[in-house]
Amino acid sequence: MLHRLLREGRAPRLLDVRTPAEFRTAHIPGSYNVPLATLSEHRAELRDHLDEDVVLICRSGARAAQAGQALAGAGLPGLRVLDGGMVAWEEAGAPVNRGPERWDMERQVRLVAGSVVLASGLVGVLVPGVHLIGTAVGAGLTYAALSNTCAMGVLLSKLPYNRGPRPDIRTVIAELRSTR
Template sequence: MSAPRTALSLTPAALRALTEEGRAPRLLDVRTPGEFRTVHIPGAYNVPLHTLREHRAELLSHLDEDVVLVCRSGQRAREAEQALGQAGLPGLRVLEGGMNAWEAAGAPVERGAERWDMERQVRLVAGSIVLTTGLVGLLVPGAHLIGTAVGAGLTYAALSNSCAMGVLLSKLPYNRGPRTDLRTVIAELRSAS
């Protein structure tokens, strides 16, 4: 059995230096359209992770190894790197620390309308459920068990590095934004070659 592949990473400082030298790699931002509209690196292409996985064969012929994958913290970008690597494009790089690290480094960004990120939304919903069921539990025996179930779900989410509540919240209109038109992205990738 072979060892799992680890994605190559690129620090925000190294990416910024490449950009300032005019040698910027192509940036594929695999976050949701809503996250991308809120803040992204100038010149990045938005190809949400689910779209990338579904259409990786189509994207493959328009990408080369001079691509850096970007998400909020690096997790989804590593998943995108694995998906593209399995499809035949190895050696892609992931922005170390994602947009969080890029912004913390004071690197340039393009901003849109401010919106809450998914992690904050999950904390609000989970906290509200636990608080409400805890208070209702004072009057209705057993209601606190709903909060206990939410706590168990959050524990599982942390251990498995997945989040069912985040997936559900991402389907709300607030988080969706316009769908990514793959033909437009491919045309932009082709024209940038």
């Protein structure tokens, strides 16, 4: 449905809440990059320039759902989340603007968590107690799944690899004003 609306030039506003690096790698044409942290921080300002005709986008839908909750808390309920996020969008063969390839956040979390567990397991054979580091990472991943949040992802998003140029909220708001 969204793909058809895009083709017809009747698409809702598309807010992509992924990191700037993820957005530069691949995004839906016409979408605005407002990373989740920026959206949460400036939700009241954004609310004044949005209506209910907004679709929130992330990789899989989890961050977009969090963005929807943040905007609902600012008085803008009923926003839609792109089902399946960019993963489903790309699998459907829908149009995507592409930039330099980067690892998405989920893959980075798997690499770091797996590496820490592997290293602590190997070193734990020689040094008693080191295996508890892997246990702590496992506990963190379990909590991340249950709470639908990810502290490791938040930390990784702050690395220079994932940051890139952060969208300026004033620029985003000016673009939102000019398109409606």
